[in-house]
Amino acid sequence: MLTTHRKKAILAALKRDGQVIAKALSESFGVSEDTIRRDLRELASDGLLQRVHGGALPSSPAAADFVQRQQISTVAKSAIARKAAELILPGQVVILDGGTTSVQLAKQLPSTLQATVVTHSPSIAVELVGHPHIEVVLIGGRLFKHSVVTVGAVAIEAIGHIRADVYFMGVTGVHPTAGLSTGDLEEAYIKRALAARAAEVVVLASAEKINSASAYVIAEVTAASTIVVERETPEALTAPLAALGITILRT
Structure with a gap:
């Protein structure tokens, strides 16, 4: 052959x-x-x-930069964001990850919601400037332009002083054995640090990210208590995750 x-x-x-x-x-x-x-x-x-x-x-196709990713699976991301927004309760301290789905989540927060949003994404901070009742805590550090998020030692130090109710994590790969992964080493460290400071981790994952993997491991897939997916995501992809005790929330 x-x-x-x-x-x-x-x-x-x-x-x-x-x-x-x-x-x-x-x-x-x-x-x-x-x-x-x-x-x-x-x-x-x-x-x-x-x-x-x-x-x-399978390699995750979600490796493009922030501007390019804004054009990918836009309908699915909006649906996932709407469902995820329903999980936020008044008075909570919420960590929003960087990424295009998280920006959509920030857009979906109702104007009546009173909560604190911690983020290392300037894009999310700007999105919430006009929100009347959301307190925004922006984590500083070196700007990683590919994803428009802060990374590095300064960010890690700031994260260590946070105690959050829930962390909405963006990933490029979700796999039952290869775990949660992303395409940049420093981003993986930041996401791992954020997950350690939250009582609950909710992963936002459009269908192309399920059962795929990227180069840098964030954590075992069971670090996520809930994974929000599109309604049409095949059961064959989500069943191995559900079998591990992870809640699969469909849009």
Whole structure:
């Protein structure tokens, strides 16, 4: 089998099964595991999959910068944001992550809601400037322009002084075994620190993020108590997450 045909077959198996194992592929194609690992490396460099120990998982398509992501799955993000906004109670201290879905969540907060929003996203802070009853706490640090959020030691230090009721986390990958992940190392550290300061973690995940993985692990998937997904997200994708005790909230 030609290399190009083998790579197409690998991607087809990945789409069908949700993961591929290098040993099984080598036996199926009658080639060495070294050959399969080379194929996986090349496919990963093209952004077509995420390599993991022993094989590969689907790569998250949510790796574009903030401006580009604003044009992706806009209807789904709005629906997820509306459902997530229903979880916020008056008087709570709420952490809103950076990201386009979180900006939509800020837009959905009712004008009568009295709460405190902590965020490391200038975009969310600006969105809430006109809200009459929301107190905004903006975490400082170095601006990571790709996602328009603050990162670094200053942000980590500030996060350590917060005690929140709920953290609405944005991710690029949600996988039952590979966990919650994102495409930048510093963002992963920030998200992990924020999760540690909240009594509850709610993950906002459009369908393309479920059962996919990015390079940097935030936490085990069970760090999330609830995952908000689109109504049409296939049950086959969410069932393994629900089996772990995570509440799946559909829009």
